[in-house]
Amino acid sequence: MPRNSRIKGLRDLSVEARRTTVAEAAGIDAGTIAAFDPAHGLTTKVADQMIENVVGILGVPLGIATNFVVNDVDVLVPMATEEASVVAAASNAAKIARVHGGFTTSSTTPxxxxxxxxxxxxxxxxxxxxxxxxxxxxxxxxxxxxxxxxxxxxxxxxxxxxxxxxxxxxxxxxxxxxxxxxxxxxxxxxxxxxxxxxxxxxxxxxxxxxxxxTNKADLRLSRARAVFDAATLGGPDVVDDIVHAAALAEADPYRAATHNKGIMNGISAVVLATGNDTRAVEAGAHSHAVSPAGHYTSLSRFEKDARGNLTGTLELPMPVGLVGGATKVHPAARAALSLLGVRTAAELAEIITAAGLAQNFAALRALATEGIQRGHMSLHARTIASGVGATAEEVPAVVARLIEDKKVRADHAETVLAALRSGR
Incomplete structure (x- = not known):
């Protein structure tokens, strides 16, 4: 059965139903990713063999980015992150990239x-x-x-x-x-x-x-490129503004630091989900962002092509593996690799790079149009609502009010929740 990363309505399902749906879309048995359920994932017994002085396990949300096509193959991308909007943004970017065939990737030897x-x-x-x-x-x-x-x-x-x-x-x-x-x-x-x-x-x-x-793994590079359709983005003005936003990151280290952090939002999430070394990848990426002249610059490049569409490219060190370390010990990491269906470390590295480019594009598009806060804060509001004690049934109403009032803060969420419960 061919893999299909285009899953409609995934966010509307229960967590359990999502796992079943994702497994079916990936063409694998649902039991293969059972370790995504905390009840069947990493145990303290296994954790005690991984690091010293173990006293427990810290959970991190693991989501699935949809819509990815990498080298003409549909891919469901596991992402482990605590930051709201990362999974949704990467999925939306991948959907736009699908219009012109998705992501094309390549690598050097490892x-x-x-x-x-x-x-x-x-x-x-x-x-x-x-x-x-x-x-x-x-x-x-x-x-x-x-x-x-x-x-x-x-x-x-x-x-x-x-x-x-x-x-x-x-x-x-x-x-x-x-x-x-x-x-x-x-x-x-x-x-x-x-x-x-x-x-x-x-x-x-x-x-x-x-x-x-050395973690400056500049002989082990992965590359990704994609074309983002101008009409889908909202026209030539949006393309031009994204190019301007990217050009500032190339020229200004202050902007480059945040620009590259956005890339790493996508990359680190997949690296962590697959049990690889996030610190090694991040160190290599940021060292690669220093130009030969000693100038810290952006890792990616965005340009307008001959047809007026936006092209995005990303090249950076990607020292990840399929053997050894947590990739073989952590049950959820093994499940993530099974979901991806990768056969080599190079394939994994290229998918991770594509996720980084998708995340970067999504952030630039938001910055160049509505501003980063609108989409980010609507998702952040859910975290705020849950944090003040709203139940699953109460969260939508609290979130709607926080957005309407333009006050996505814990103190206001407490006020809104109290009013909701009192019937006011």
Whole structure:
């Protein structure tokens, strides 16, 4: 049965009915995503094996973004986030992108890097050349640490040497460039760095210090692009204003920080849902946003194409995996990967990037038209209403009043709820 991400009326169903509907649309058995129910998800017993000093489990809402088409395949995208409007905004953006075929994505090979810092080298330039001469020896030593990775076609692809001047002297820094296949790769590259450090220091004529991966994963990039129809957006003026909004983010670091945060709203939600490392992805993304000239800028670009439609593109590091870590231990993460139906880490990375572009576009469209608060606050009002104790039956009336009064605040929600219950 082909997958279908276009699900009408999903928000009107109960939580249980949504799970059943989503499973059917994804062409999988409902039991496959049973772990999305807290009663069948992560237990304290499993959590106790994941981190130290476990005392409980913190739940995060997990929603499904609909309407996504990625490389001509319908995809239902799980998103774990506490922020209202993220799932709805991404779904709406994906619906608009469907008009011109959805999202097209691509990736580089999954190469991660580990750094070996060597201090106290008397002749850094000569030390750099000595290490390059020993390239084959160091690669063989590193590859010997992970024969399983080699069996799957991975392993060290190259070693580069950088000289890094600092206030404490010039460091010789060796970079191991490792194809980690479908893993995120931190453990693999760290083990390799540890193994070669002593020999590299001996060759360079210094002492090894740091031996660890870099989260600036600029050799492991994912890209997404989409065309957003001008007529669907509301005409050429809206396209022009979105381009202006995006151009400000390119030019101004103050705007870029919020612009990129919007991208990460979508990206981090999918990374978290699939049990991957949100901090690693966020660190890589923000470091990638620094231009060669040292200017912090936007990760995405929006332009008007020859037909007057809006084109959006996004390229950034995406170090995520399907094997190891929480992706294999956390029941909900496994269920999320089953729902996505991805076969490789590259496919996962590309879907995540598409979600980031969708979220970014949705925010820009809102900013360039009605303003961000209208849509965001209507959803935020539900959180406020629930927070002051409104029942499921009372929430719609409280939300409607908060929006009508343009006072989406907890104190006003308490007043509205009290009046509702008293019959006033």
């Amino acid at each position: 190469v991660m890097q580990a750094q070996v810092q060597i201090v106290g080298v008397a002749d850094p330039e000569a030390g750099r050349v000595r290490l390059l001469e020993a390239r084959d020896e160091l690669i063989a030593l590193a590859d010997a640490q992970d024969p399983v990775l080699l069996e799957f076609g991975g392993g060290v692809r190259d070693i580069t040497i950088r000289l890094v001047p600092s206030r404490a002297g010039t460091y010789v820094v060796a970079h191991l460039q490792v194809d980690v296949r479908d893993a995120m790769g931190a453990n693999a590259v760290n083990t390799m760095a540890e193994a070669v450090a002593a020999r590299a220091a001996e060759i360079a004529g210094g002492r090894s210090l740091l031996r660890i991966l």
